[in-house]
Amino acid sequence: xxxxxxxxxxxxxCRSEFPVTRAVFACGRCGELLDVExxxxxxxxxxxxxxxxxxxxxxxxxxxxxxxxxxxxIDASGVWRFRELIGFCPDESRLVTIGEGRTxxxxxxxxxxRVGFGAGELFLQYEGFNPSxxxxxxxxxxxxxHARMIGASRVLCASTGNTSASLALFAALAxxxxxxxxxxxxxxxxxxxxxxxxxxxxxxxxxxFDACLRRVQQLGVERxxxxxxxxxxxxxxxxxxxxxxMFRVMEGLAWEPPDWIVVPGGNLGNCSAFAxxxxxxxxxxxxxxxxxxxxxxxNAAGARTFDRMVNELGLRWQGGRYDRAxxxxxxxxxxxxxERARTVASAIEIGRPVNxxxxxxxxEWMDGVVRSVDDETILEHxxxxxxxxxxxxxxxxxxxxxxxxxxxxxxxxxxxxxxxIITGHGLKDPDATVKYHTGLDMKSxxxxxxxxxxxxxxxxxxxxxxxxxDALRRLFAGA
Ligand code: F0G
Numbered sequence: 001x002x003x004x005x006x007x008x009x010x011x012x013x014c015r016s017e018f019p020v021t022r023a024v025f026a027c028g029r030c031g032e033l034l035d036v037e038x039x040x041x042x043x044x045x046x047x048x049x050x051x052x053x054x055x056x057x058x059x060x061x062x063x064x065x066x067x068x069x070x071x072x073x074i075d076a077s078g079v080w081r082f083r084e085l086i087g088f089c090p091d092e093s094r095l096v097t098i099g100e101g102r103t104x105x106x107x108x109x110x111x112x113x114r115v116g117f118g119a120g121e122l123f124l125q126y127e128g129f130n131p132s133x134x135x136x137x138x139x140x141x142x143x144x145x146h147a148r149m150i151g152a153s154r155v156l157c158a159s160t161g162n163t164s165a166s167l168a169l170f171a172a173l174a175x176x177x178x179x180x181x182x183x184x185x186x187x188x189x190x191x192x193x194x195x196x197x198x199x200x201x202x203x204x205x206x207x208x209f210d211a212c213l214r215r216v217q218q219l220g221v222e223r224x225x226x227x228x229x230x231x232x233x234x235x236x237x238x239x240x241x242x243x244x245x246m247f248r249v250m251e252g253l254a255w256e257p258p259d260w261i262v263v264p265g266g267n268l269g270n271c272s273a274f275a276x277x278x279x280x281x282x283x284x285x286x287x288x289x290x291x292x293x294x295x296x297x298x299n300a301a302g303a304r305t306f307d308r309m310v311n312e313l314g315l316r317w318q319g320g321r322y323d324r325a326x327x328x329x330x331x332x333x334x335x336x337x338x339e340r341a342r343t344v345a346s347a348i349e350i351g352r353p354v355n356x357x358x359x360x361x362x363x364e365w366m367d368g369v370v371r372s373v374d375d376e377t378i379l380e381h382x383x384x385x386x387x388x389x390x391x392x393x394x395x396x397x398x399x400x401x402x403x404x405x406x407x408x409x410x411x412x413x414x415x416x417x418x419x420x421i422i423t424g425h426g427l428k429d430p431d432a433t434v435k436y437h438t439g440l441d442m443k444s445x446x447x448x449x450x451x452x453x454x455x456x457x458x459x460x461x462x463x464x465x466x467x468x469x470d471a472l473r474r475l476f477a478g479a
Contacts, residue, residue, distance in 0.1 A: 005088040008037040012320035043285035057081040079141040079244040096144040100137035105252025111388040115404040128425030136166035142241025152229035158212035161191030168198035181212040188429035233269025242273035259416035264398040265297040266348035268359035275362030295368035298402030300343035304372040317360040344375040347395035373401040383458035391426030
């Protein structure tokens with residue numbers, strides 16, 4: 001653990017510092033985002049030894065015999081077993097874990113063949129196997145640890161669904177009061193049901209996700225006297241936890257970096273975390289200099305603010321001196337025009353991504369690209385992933401569709417190893433799946449089964465059959 005950890009403004013012309021013992025999530029001087037910074041992070045003497053320690057912790061067993069924060073429980077966490085690289089909390093007894101991040105990298109050869117990759121070239125980091133069913137649990141382990149560190153008791157987020165599910169679960173297990181703002185749009189029921197079940201006070205706002213997040217910033221960041229701790233990814237401790245996804249990817253590849261990381265982009269916290277993870281792994285001597293993978297961030301076509309800013313407006317990080325005025329005028333223009341994000345991938349239906357600056361930085365740090373894919377393509381790739389045994393919600397499929405597009409265009413070269421981050425479980429949004437396969441919403445699909453016109457090319461609608469043995473025989477005989 002690094003006792004010298006501090007919060008630092010990412011603006012190179014400001015670089016203000018704040019202690020990690022406070023909940024400041026925007027620079028008090030210039031308003032920019034903050035990083036958790038580790039001045040003491042330097043090359044470790046025995047990188048292979050540290051990599052072995054990360055893995056041995058997982059094998060130590062007897063996890064349930066100890067409570068949260070006790071040694072064996074944190075060793076079994078896919079976040080805290082890498083705690084040397086996430087060392088902002090000097091007191092290990094305060095680390096919060098609910099068993100997050102026990103996910104492993106999966107080699108997906110059969111799927112690879114379907115999307116233009118060779119054997120051993122395509123991998124899925126399947127984060128649906130987290131306790132709340134999405135990658136958000138990685139970040140919540142970090143943010144709840146910080147909340148506990150500073151004595152917060154009430155936590156709040158805006159969410160398209162997964163953040164709220166994860167927050168509600170951590171709050172229920174770690175003893176916090178949880179508040180959730182969701183938009184009146186299309187939160188997937190799998191996610192809403194989790195927030196309700198885990199006891200979060202859930203407020204449905206007459207507005208979209210972007211409106212909810214704006215309110216959260218006003219309540220939590222601009223009004224510290226309310227004592228509400230903000231759990232969205234503007235919270236740099238969320239980003240710290242999400243770095244662990246890349247540590248596990250690296251572990252799965254025996255610490256040989258892949259060539260590409262492909263991730264769906266919404267609020268752009270995840271891609272920001274990934275780039276920070278690689279820069280810090282390099283500083284710690286865990287990967288060789290110059291061996292960072294390239295990054296591809298994939299937007300949904302109906303929520304492609306980042307894609308547009310990078311590829312049409314030409315926005316670049318420029319060492320931190322990105323064109324802030326241009327971003328401001330573009331967001332104002334969107335406000336004026338009443339432009340709203342709209343996509344079947346409800347998790348990433350976000351028009352004003354708050355981590356835009358850090359995501360620009362991530363592109364610079366990882367020689368990254370941004371693309372977008374339309375809803376139909378997302379749903380076809382979701383079905384393709386499902387057909388190959390990995391259940392995912394629509395947003396995740398943007399990653400595979402993006403990887404395929406980049407491979408086809410030759411941006412991802414032949415023989416390059418590519419890791420797609422599958423961010424959330426398919427059961428989060430069963431309506432999207434049923435609708436794809438039957439062409440109908442869930443309830444009516446059950447009632448009308450095969451009388452419907454199936455939705456997509458890989459549609460697998462249920463077949464209606466009389467309760468009759470001969471009819472069943474004919475069916476199974478393929479008649
Ligand atoms: N995939 C899933 C399944 C998500 O839930 C999200 C974000 C993303 C990708 C995008 O990640 O925001 O770091 O770029 N969901 C948020 C939420 C916004 O409220 O659950 P990002």
